[in-house]
Amino acid sequence: MRVRVKFAKYGPMKFIGHLELMRYLQSAVRRTEIPVKYDEGMHQRMVMSFAMPLGVGPISSAEYMDIELEAPISTEKAMQQLGEHMCEGLDILDFREVDGGKRMKAMTIVAAADYEVWFREGFTPDWDWKAGLKEFCSRESIPWVKETKKGTREVDMRSWIYDWEIREDKVYLRLCCSVGDNLKPEQLFGEMFRSYGHELPPFALQVHRLDLLTADEAGENYISLGDLGSRIP
Amino acid sequence: MRKLALSDEVLLSVQKPARYLGNEANAVYKDRGKVDIRFAMCFPDVYEVGMSHLGIQILYDMFNRREDTWCERVYSPWLDLDKILRDRKIPLFALESQDPIRDFDFLGITLQFELCYTNVLQILDLSGIPLRASERDESFPIVIGGGPCSYNPEPIAEFFDMFYIGEGEVVYDQLLDLYKAMKAAGKSRREFLVAAASQVPGIYVPSLYEVTYKEDGTIASFAPTVPGVPARVVKQTVRDLDTAPYPLHQLVPFIQITQDRAVVEIQRGCIRGCRFCQAGMIYRPNRERSFERLCRYTDALIENTGFDNFTLSSLSSSDYTCIKELVEYFVDTYGPRGTSLQLPSLRVDSLSLDVMTKLHDARRGNLTFAPEAGSQRLRDVINKGLTEEEILDGAREAFRGGWKKVKLYFMLGLPTETPEDRFAIADLANKIAVAYFQEVPKEKRNGRCDITVSTSFFVPKAFTPLQWAPMYTPSEYLSFASTVYDGIQSVLNRRSIWYKYHEADGTVLEGFLARGDRRCAEVILEAYRLGAMYDAWIETWDYSRWLKACENTGVDMSFFALRERSLDEILPWDFIDIGVTKSFLMREWKRAQEAVVTPNCREQCSGCGAARFGCGICKRESK
Numbered sequence: 142m143r144v145r146v147k148f149a150k151y152g153p154m155k156f157i158g159h160l161e162l163m164r165y166l167q168s169a170v171r172r173t174e175i176p177v178k179y180d181e182g183m184h185q186r187m188v189m190s191f192a193m194p195l196g197v198g199p200i201s202s203a204e205y206m207d208i209e210l211e212a213p214i215s216t217e218k219a220m221q222q223l224g225e226h227m228c229e230g231l232d233i234l235d236f237r238e239v240d241g242g243k244r245m246k247a248m249t250i251v252a253a254a255d256y257e258v259w260f261r262e263g264f265t266p267d268w269d270w271k272a273g274l275k276e277f278c279s280r281e282s283i284p285w286v287k288e289t290k291k292g293t294r295e296v297d298m299r300s301w302i303y304d305w306e307i308r309e310d311k312v313y314l315r316l317c318c319s320v321g322d323n324l325k326p327e328q329l330f331g332e333m334f335r336s337y338g339h340e341l342p343p344f345a346l347q348v349h350r351l352d353l354l355t356a357d358e359a360g361e362n363y364i365s366l367g368d369l370g371s372r373i374p
Numbered sequence: 375m376r377k378l379a380l381s382d383e384v385l386l387s388v389q390k391p392a393r394y395l396g397n398e399a400n401a402v403y404k405d406r407g408k409v410d411i412r413f414a415m416c417f418p419d420v421y422e423v424g425m426s427h428l429g430i431q432i433l434y435d436m437f438n439r440r441e442d443t444w445c446e447r448v449y450s451p452w453l454d455l456d457k458i459l460r461d462r463k464i465p466l467f468a469l470e471s472q473d474p475i476r477d478f479d480f481l482g483i484t485l486q487f488e489l490c491y492t493n494v495l496q497i498l499d500l501s502g503i504p505l506r507a508s509e510r511d512e513s514f515p516i517v518i519g520g521g522p523c524s525y526n527p528e529p530i531a532e533f534f535d536m537f538y539i540g541e542g543e544v545v546y547d548q549l550l551d552l553y554k555a556m557k558a559a560g561k562s563r564r565e566f567l568v569a570a571a572s573q574v575p576g577i578y579v580p581s582l583y584e585v586t587y588k589e590d591g592t593i594a595s596f597a598p599t600v601p602g603v604p605a606r607v608v609k610q611t612v613r614d615l616d617t618a619p620y621p622l623h624q625l626v627p628f629i630q631i632t633q634d635r636a637v638v639e640i641q642r643g644c645i646r647g648c649r650f651c652q653a654g655m656i657y658r659p660n661r662e663r664s665f666e667r668l669c670r671y672t673d674a675l676i677e678n679t680g681f682d683n684f685t686l687s688s689l690s691s692s693d694y695t696c697i698k699e700l701v702e703y704f705v706d707t708y709g710p711r712g713t714s715l716q717l718p719s720l721r722v723d724s725l726s727l728d729v730m731t732k733l734h735d736a737r738r739g740n741l742t743f744a745p746e747a748g749s750q751r752l753r754d755v756i757n758k759g760l761t762e763e764e765i766l767d768g769a770r771e772a773f774r775g776g777w778k779k780v781k782l783y784f785m786l787g788l789p790t791e792t793p794e795d796r797f798a799i800a801d802l803a804n805k806i807a808v809a810y811f812q813e814v815p816k817e818k819r820n821g822r823c824d825i826t827v828s829t830s831f832f833v834p835k836a837f838t839p840l841q842w843a844p845m846y847t848p849s850e851y852l853s854f855a856s857t858v859y860d861g862i863q864s865v866l867n868r869r870s871i872w873y874k875y876h877e878a879d880g881t882v883l884e885g886f887l888a889r890g891d892r893r894c895a896e897v898i899l900e901a902y903r904l905g906a907m908y909d910a911w912i913e914t915w916d917y918s919r920w921l922k923a924c925e926n927t928g929v930d931m932s933f934f935a936l937r938e939r940s941l942d943e944i945l946p947w948d949f950i951d952i953g954v955t956k957s958f959l960m961r962e963w964k965r966a967q968e969a970v971v972t973p974n975c976r977e978q979c980s981g982c983g984a985a986r987f988g989c990g991i992c993k994r995e996s997k
Contacts, residue, residue, distance in 0.1 A: 153375075153397045156392060157395075165628055169680060172399070172677065226680075229375060230375075344382060344383045
């Protein structure tokens with residue numbers, strides 16, 4: 142039985158990297174009575190995968206972790222037990238049974254991410270970045286050389302910007318976010334700054350991931366990963 | 375939500391920001407307005423090392439059981455943050471509340487090894503606390519030291535307001551009660567220090583004692599200057615481990631630490647009486663926790679921490695009476711869940727191999743022997759009750775059991791050691807390789823066996839029978855190591871043997887700090903001013919700073935480090951009473967020089983003096 146756990150990560154937890162978060166959640170699950178499944182290898186590992194790792198720095202209102210259960214446990218009970226073991230900056234938001242199909246893991250189906258982005262105190266640029274962003278996102282195409290683990294890859298960044306909006310001092314973004322193709326807000330801002338002859342200073346942006354989404358069957362609409370599946374009675 | 379002491383920018387620019395956040399599972403949070411005592415517990419090394427230490431977890435748990443006390447943690451900021459804190463004048467803070475250490479009532483520093491002394495100064499300095507206790511006024515925390523190095527606290531006495539000599543579980547409550555009462559009554563810092571030194575056993579307040587020296591530089595007298603303050607400070611010993619508090623909600627760090635597992639302390643002290651070993655003397659008598667209690671602790675720790683990895687903590691753990699039952703209980707109960715168990719310092723005999731086979735299944739890692747000396751004569755000198763036959767039998771059995779990697783630990787520079795003893799190391803390693811080829815038939819061999827010989831240089835420590843022994847210069851040490859190297863190159867199976875040896879400069883510094891007296895403080899201060907910090911780390915280790923510090927202060931390092939002491943000399947740590955008597959240590963020193971072995975505590979009581987505590991093995995044997 143596959144279960145998708147939705148949680149928020151913020152406050153001091155934004156400085157905790159993905160591997161450390163995984164370690165934390167594994168030990169937290171072991172502190173509960175949730176009958177979680179382990180793999181069969183020599184070092185038995187908890188079967189656990191994440192929709193999309195969040196790096197060090199950003200905060201998130203909706204992270205998703207898939208685990209497998211040996212036996213069912215109610216959403217209410219599991220959330221209460223996990224909740225008791227969460228530290229400051231981690232909140233368990235949901236615990237749902239989801240499609241256990243091989244290709245239905247959160248990490249496989251995730252297609253887009255919603256973000257809210259703003260400049261940290263003391264990092265607001267002294268030039269009209271909003272006008273810059275408007276112009277940048279209105280371009281027909283944005284050729285971009287993406288650095289990947291294997292080298293570089295030429296892509297059109299514009300095709301990965303699904304939606305955007307300036308909301309006072311914050312920017313809302315819906316960006317492509319999947320195992321193969323992925324655009325981070327920092328990369329978008331970095332390119333935008335560069336195209337105006339500026340350099341985005343390190344640590345300037347605070348990124349807040351609002352949600353992770355998957356495409357519907359037609360590939361036209363995006364649905365929150367949190368809307369899939371159902372609560373366990 | 376807590377406000378962090380460091381800005382996002384700082385936290386994002388240092389390595390491993392998780393070192394500075396607190397927030398780990400089982401960290402304790404309290405309302406700062408509702409406690410009377412704020413205690414900052416410090417391990418003066420980087421987070422990953424400090425978090426691995428059981429002693430702090432014991433005291434953290436014990437203090438926080440008190441409603442009136444909030445105990446928090448602080449570790450040495452790594453070099454990157456150290457620089458930022460200095461440049462931006464950000465005061466060092468405790469992990470839980472993120473409040474400056476300077477505002478605490480106590481700063482407790484555990485002293486686990488001598489090379490952390492400059493980090494003690496780093497902690498004080500970054501906290502904004504004057505380095506010398508004499509310069510602290512009422513507004514500063516009481517700085518209290520503890521741990522193994524406090525058995526010779528003299529080189530760092532000037533930096534501490536007090537030391538707690540002994541095991542923390544015994545009189546800390548009494549000390550905190552006294553502090554609370556005197557604080558409420560508006561008493562001064564000095565009044566508290568005098569009251570603690572005179573009323574609480576085991577508390578040593580260096581400023582209340584005066585030392586005078588003879589013309590030859592040795593100590594002439596050591597005495598309290600205030601009436602009521604005891605001339606001798608008695609080590610505090612837990613009588614019954616079963617009723618002593620034990621932390622069952624151990625901290626679970628986010629980042630991987632050096633000992634990344636839950637810890638179950640199975641016993642304290644050791645029956646063996648190796649003459650070089652300080653722990654073997656200062657933690658006498660050997661006391662065990664009952665098997666039933668340990669099973670309960672294990673269950674609770676698994677439930678409370680979610681660790682999937684455990685370690686038993688003890689000296690010479692195969693001497694624990696129920697070791698086999700305990701390992702069986704663990705393997706049967708938690709093995710199926712994939713929880714693993716580590717055992718420290720096992721003697722390699724059939725019992726231990728049986729136990730290890732249970733633990734590791736098919737995996738065969740390194741097998742470690744610690745003969746400590748190459749020849750039987752020298753092993754008798756140090757009372758390492760291990761014969762060559764036992765070592766070879768253990769090795770044969772291990773090879774039959776599928777192990778092929780063996781690590782051997784030795785010390786060089788032991789008293790009475792000759793070149794023959796050093797050659798004997800190579801000889802022993804060769805015999806183990808021969809045992810492999812004899813024991814494992816050709817068709818079952820998967821290449822050669824792999825024998826690693828590691829040598830460190832012996833450092834005489836306070837309260838050991840070898841505390842009077844001489845040390846050597848770095849170049850002499852290196853020549854000892856090269857004898858071993860030449861020896862290994864000359865044996866038949868040299869291609870199966872690897873040789874590693876320890877740093878020689880660091881050894882001499884360790885010896886200087888281990889047997890130094892109050893006059894060494896100036897050197898430590900000067901070395902710190904010259905930039906010494908994290909002396910136990912290769913990244914930062916620089917012996918030349920220490921040589922320069924000795925030169926600048928006019929202190930002769932060899933006087934403290936190298937000199938053989940005479941039996942009638944007053945040693946800087948003689949004022950501490952560890953139960954084991956000086957006359958026993960002298961007897962043992964004499965027997966060492968004659969290469970006579972002393973039986974272990976289980977075989978026969980040798981009258982070391984620890985029976986006075988009336989507990990543990992002393993009690994069992996006297997019945």
